[in-house]
Amino acid sequence: MSTAVTTPSADPGFVEDDLGAALLSAFEGSHHKRRAAGRAAFPSEGMLRDPALGLDDARAWTLERLHVLVEAGFGQAIVGVDRATTDSQIQSLIDFETISYGDLSVAIKSGVQHGLFGGAIAGLGTPEHHARFLSDALTLRALGCFAMTERGHGSDVASLETTISYDPQAGGFVVHSPHDSSAKTYIGNAAAHGHLAAVFGQLIVDGVARGVHCILVPLRDADGTVLPGVRIGDNGHKGGLLGVDNGTIAFDHVRVPRDMLLDRFGAVDAEGRYVSSIENPNRRFFTMLGALVRGRICIGGGAAIAARRALSIATRYAERRTQFRRPDSDAESPLLDYLSHQRKLLPAIARAYALGFAQNDLIDAYGTVSSDSRHDPRAQRALETQAAGLKVLNTDFANAAIQTCREACGGAGYMSENQLTQLRADTDVFATFEGDNTVLLQLVAKGVLTDYRDVWGGLGRLGLVQASARLVGSAVIERTGAGLLAERLSTTARRKGDAGALSDRGWHVWMFEERERHSVDSLARRMRAADSDSFDQVNAMQDHVLFVARAHMERVVLDSFIAAIEACPDGAARQTLEELCTLFVLTSLESDAGWFLAHNRMSDARAKALRPRINQLCADLRPRATALVDGFGVPAEWLGSAMLAG
Numbered sequence: 001m002s003t004a005v006t007t008p009s010a011d012p013g014f015v016e017d018d019l020g021a022a023l024l025s026a027f028e029g030s031h032h033k034r035r036a037a038g039r040a041a042f043p044s045e046g047m048l049r050d051p052a053l054g055l056d057d058a059r060a061w062t063l064e065r066l067h068v069l070v071e072a073g074f075g076q077a078i079v080g081v082d083r084a085t086t087d088s089q090i091q092s093l094i095d096f097e098t099i100s101y102g103d104l105s106v107a108i109k110s111g112v113q114h115g116l117f118g119g120a121i122a123g124l125g126t127p128e129h130h131a132r133f134l135s136d137a138l139t140l141r142a143l144g145c146f147a148m149t150e151r152g153h154g155s156d157v158a159s160l161e162t163t164i165s166y167d168p169q170a171g172g173f174v175v176h177s178p179h180d181s182s183a184k185t186y187i188g189n190a191a192a193h194g195h196l197a198a199v200f201g202q203l204i205v206d207g208v209a210r211g212v213h214c215i216l217v218p219l220r221d222a223d224g225t226v227l228p229g230v231r232i233g234d235n236g237h238k239g240g241l242l243g244v245d246n247g248t249i250a251f252d253h254v255r256v257p258r259d260m261l262l263d264r265f266g267a268v269d270a271e272g273r274y275v276s277s278i279e280n281p282n283r284r285f286f287t288m289l290g291a292l293v294r295g296r297i298c299i300g301g302g303a304a305i306a307a308r309r310a311l312s313i314a315t316r317y318a319e320r321r322t323q324f325r326r327p328d329s330d331a332e333s334p335l336l337d338y339l340s341h342q343r344k345l346l347p348a349i350a351r352a353y354a355l356g357f358a359q360n361d362l363i364d365a366y367g368t369v370s371s372d373s374r375h376d377p378r379a380q381r382a383l384e385t386q387a388a389g390l391k392v393l394n395t396d397f398a399n400a401a402i403q404t405c406r407e408a409c410g411g412a413g414y415m416s417e418n419q420l421t422q423l424r425a426d427t428d429v430f431a432t433f434e435g436d437n438t439v440l441l442q443l444v445a446k447g448v449l450t451d452y453r454d455v456w457g458g459l460g461r462l463g464l465v466q467a468s469a470r471l472v473g474s475a476v477i478e479r480t481g482a483g484l485l486a487e488r489l490s491t492t493a494r495r496k497g498d499a500g501a502l503s504d505r506g507w508h509v510w511m512f513e514e515r516e517r518h519s520v521d522s523l524a525r526r527m528r529a530a531d532s533d534s535f536d537q538v539n540a541m542q543d544h545v546l547f548v549a550r551a552h553m554e555r556v557v558l559d560s561f562i563a564a565i566e567a568c569p570d571g572a573a574r575q576t577l578e579e580l581c582t583l584f585v586l587t588s589l590e591s592d593a594g595w596f597l598a599h600n601r602m603s604d605a606r607a608k609a610l611r612p613r614i615n616q617l618c619a620d621l622r623p624r625a626t627a628l629v630d631g632f633g634v635p636a637e638w639l640g641s642a643m644l645a646g
């Protein structure tokens, strides 16, 4: 199939000026070299799909393109946990990011094949499984599915209905879908290409349910014929990601040998007994899910790249597109000279930088924690909380920013040849898969509250109030690494009192901390007072829970931004990052101004001053807009946007 839009290969010197180059180096941080190597290896010829392709052709093109990427070495960094190094773990994330510069169906197909199917084998299997299946999965000799979601249960994974029953007579398992609602659905690679599936279901041994486990089940033979007992359906046309063949899978008493269970955390031995090194079933369940955290980090990273692509397109267009003659001259104004246009794009660019720095820190944390089998369980919990939270922030941001960019390009933005509608359609569902964003925010809040309980757990209600007054801003917000500098800045600002200007970084951190600390404190109090078995009482706090999660994540992102500025050498790039950071902070404060006013954390005068200060920052940054998007590292030639040609 050769109907792809062709783009010339990347020019390594794609960044137009020194500021752009310095920003790119700072933005990519310790992963800059690895990312540059990824861009250099990325086969950019034919990287974008022709949006006019029909369903079958789009699927075939996507698979063909995935083969091209695998031949270029992408997706090969996934290894069994016993062989994982910091390097291999980080490389697997950067590979996905790099693939996301191109068509997102290909990125998601790689995500399914390498990250989810390969990742399940690597994370839930034993060295024998790795030796037997991993190489075929990574090189596409065995196309596979990650079959978790069912018609009846998506977010609530613990309630999956598929059964994986051990048959002691035959010495193997029987995989079965007992009801219509047990059928797997939306499963990538199921409708057309998958030969093998990592299937999640309830393990039953000797009549005892042992909770959710994962087993490899063959779906099709070498010719692609569906195997007996397996029923496959096609989810058909979707709102985006047309190149991914999502489908349904149901099992009718399918027999699978005992060694197909991915049994790193729970196994059935030769005598037919269930054995697990983790006794507590709840902990076992969350440990298994925790082993799959990479997928969530990838989706956040892919969404971030999509947002950067859209912002690069819209900003470059806004520099060249003119509308209306200026009253003071014969020339027409470029769109980017209009304040309202600056307000659309520049705060979004600032936020993209902020999220990028936080993603860098998350990638580092993943590399360290996931390659150390003896890691502290608290480090794993922190990693899972940040992965869930950043997945939400990145995907929500991508959806909002891409829509803004589409509108910022007027009618041209709506033409498929300019890529924005494709990006919008493809990233939409990033808010849903790899964990629905609302459900993930609840996970984030749970992580924050667990840390809170660890610190405050021993205190009675009076002690809590007293200690809270004494330790304002420190104990709730526990920091390591990237956050230490932010903590120092805020301590200094607190000492000075509320005298700082809107541009005072210490005051910024203080405000972000206050939003987090106060909302966590008050939520913890409400939770203590509530009956945890009462649905109504717990449900009544859901909006509060979501607020806590967002407040926590915004503060984490700011910590990363501040640490990244500190790591940037003095000069124009550092100065620009300072301004971007202030713009990120003030737009975040402006969107929650109601909260700050209602909780007496900000005076009326200061809240009013936010808007003109943001406007001024936008005007200051406007002349550097192209350098700012150059700093994202998306080569202009890869944008594939017809309106930018020539």
Ligand SMILES: Cc1cc2nc3c(=O)[nH]c(=O)nc-3n(C[C@H](O)[C@H](O)[C@H](O)COP(=O)(O)OP(=O)(O)OC[C@H]3O[C@@H](n4cnc5c(N)ncnc54)[C@H](O)[C@@H]3O)c2cc1C
Pocket: 112, 146, 147, 148, 149, 153, 154, 155, 156, 185, 186, 187, 188, 238, 241, 246, 429, 432, 433, 434, 435, 436, 437, 438, 439
């Ligand atoms: C294109 C696509 C590809 C996919 N690929 C795969 C795949 O390869 N493998 C796989 O296993 N799965 C896959 N999925 C499934 C995906 O992971 C699920 O759709 C997702 O987990 C959400 O589950 P659900 O659709 O059942 O939504 P639900 O869980 O039914 O959620 C629906 C709505 O209810 C809300 N909600 C749910 N529970 C709560 C709660 N406790 N409190 C408040 N609100 C709540 C959610 O926020 C959401 O808005 C894919 C989905 C899509 C659309």
